[in-house]
Amino acid sequence: MLEVRDLKVHYGGIAAVKGISFEVRAGEMVCLIGANGAGKTTTLKAIARMVPAQGELLYRAASIVHRPCHELIGEGLALVPEGRGVFARLSVQENLEMGAYCRAGVASKGEMSADLERIYGLLPRLAERRKQLAGTLSGGEQQMLAIGRSLMSHPKLLLLDEPSMGLAPLMVQKVFEVIQSVAAQGVTLLLVEQNAQLALSMCSRGYVMESGLITLAASSSSLLENPAVRTAYLGE
Ligand SMILES: Nc1ncnc2c1ncn2[C@@H]1O[C@H](COP(=O)(O)OP(=O)(O)O)[C@@H](O)[C@H]1O
Numbered sequence: 173m174l175e176v177r178d179l180k181v182h183y184g185g186i187a188a189v190k191g192i193s194f195e196v197r198a199g200e201m202v203c204l205i206g207a208n209g210a211g212k213t214t215t216l217k218a219i220a221r222m223v224p225a226q227g228e229l230l231y232r233a234a235s236i237v238h239r240p241c242h243e244l245i246g247e248g249l250a251l252v253p254e255g256r257g258v259f260a261r262l263s264v265q266e267n268l269e270m271g272a273y274c275r276a277g278v279a280s281k282g283e284m285s286a287d288l289e290r291i292y293g294l295l296p297r298l299a300e301r302r303k304q305l306a307g308t309l310s311g312g313e314q315q316m317l318a319i320g321r322s323l324m325s326h327p328k329l330l331l332l333d334e335p336s337m338g339l340a341p342l343m344v345q346k347v348f349e350v351i352q353s354v355a356a357q358g359v360t361l362l363l364v365e366q367n368a369q370l371a372l373s374m375c376s377r378g379y380v381m382e383s384g385l386i387t388l389a390a391s392s393s394s395l396l397e398n399p400a401v402r403t404a405y406l407g408e
């Protein structure tokens with residue numbers, strides 16, 4: 173589904189990503205963990221073609237390194253950004269409708285309402301609040317809205333940036349239940365998390381990122397047992 177080879181991203185003179193390689197196979201749920209500032213968000217933005225990068229990016233076996241961001245959304249590559257980025261002054265439903273904007277082909281009214289109902293079925297909290305302004309939702313509801321909005325583009329590969337950030341534990345659990353049901357529908361997921369325990373408990377494999385480099389790649393179970401990971405990321 174995704175192959176990243178020797179990816180490098182610079183912001184002016186600062187190297188944020190220093191040559192990383194990894195892959196995500198179709199149907200997998202893989203996480204990228206690491207401390208604040210490690211380069212995780214930059215990596216996701218580079219894959220979604222939102223920041224210029226060097227190296228090779230293959231999405232469904234085709235090079236995307238020179239493709240514009242909006243075309244990739246139409247081909248099923250979607251990013252749920254850090255901090256959610258919902259449109260505060262639009263209603264829940266209008267936010268969801270915006271998610272269909274860049275998808276392939278024009279959505280008919282019938283397709284649009286079928287998609288909305290499917291998403292409200294998955295996210296009943298949003299169904300109850302469809303006319304509410306997004307800016308007045310709780311943090312967890314906004315995260316669910318950001319995920320729901322991304323589903324409107326019919327993603328095949330979903331990049332999720334820190335979906336647990338700033339949420340109370342109970343809400344984190346609810347958001348991750350939603351993520352799990354998205355995965356169960358066959359969407360391939362690349363999950364970025366500072367909450368390593370949670371991410372590794374959800375994913376089959378993980379990569380550890382430190383100062384712009386991938387320093388470990390292993391199954392979640394072996395990362396959870398790794399003493400260095402336990403000390404650095406699991407608070408032991
Ligand atoms: N827009 C930007 N301009 C300059 N430097 C940036 C920008 N965004 C991120 N950085 C820097 O790139 C590095 C990686 O940041 P980021 O990818 O956000 O890390 P993470 O998501 O792992 O916390 C940090 O040193 C950060 O300060």
Ligand SMILES: [Mg+2]
Pocket residue numbers: 212213214254334
């Ligand atoms: Mg980040």
